[in-house]
Amino acid sequence: MKFQPKKDLLYGVILIPIGVFCITFGVLFPFTFDADIVSIIVITVLFLPLGVYSLWCWFGTSYLIYDDTFIIKQGPFRRTISIDTIEKIERNTNPLVASTALSLESYILQYKPYKHCIISPENIDIFVVELQRKRERTPINFIRD
Known part of the structure; x- marks a missing residue:
């Protein structure tokens, strides 16, 4: 099952103009400025x-739940997590940390001993229910507050 990330306007206002500016500047620089080949x-x-x-991060981030794995796709990067290793999901209290979350309302997914990632699925309740359904052993500890 595929889950889209929750996207905040703040992140869009940052990522989209940066992306458009960098691509435009990178393409137009050689034609606009009289620079040497190394600078170009x-x-x-x-x-x-x-x-x-x-x-790619703005338009290509998604969360996938398969039979026994959870995959985070962000641009060219992939992270695969075994669903059985997920211990808990809790609300992130420091939302401006660099992560795969595109929203200030994000959650820390803790898996294996001492490993974690920060996510922000569009509908966290359906996301957690789907993860619980795929689990074979004890339920995931979900802390909303």
């Missing part, structure tokens, strides 16, 4: 991937 290569190599990554 450096600017293009730095700005184009940053712009593509910003937009």
Whole structure:
């Protein structure tokens, strides 16, 4: 089952203009400025991937639940977590930490001993129910507050 991330306007106002600016600047720099070849290569190599990554994160983040695995897709990156290793999900009290969450309302998913990731599914209640349904052993400890 695929879950879309909850997206806050704040994150969109940051990621989308950064992505568009970096791609535009990276493409137009060689044609606009009279620069040497090294400057053109450096600017293009730095700005184009940053712009593509910003937009890919905004439009390409999702959470997938399969039979026994939970997959977080964010741009070109994937993280696979065994559902049986998930211990608890609790509300994140520090929402501005870099994470796969695109919303200030995010949750810390703790799995295995001492490992965690920060997520923000669009509908957390349905997400937790689906994870619980796929679990074979004890229920996941879900702390909303």
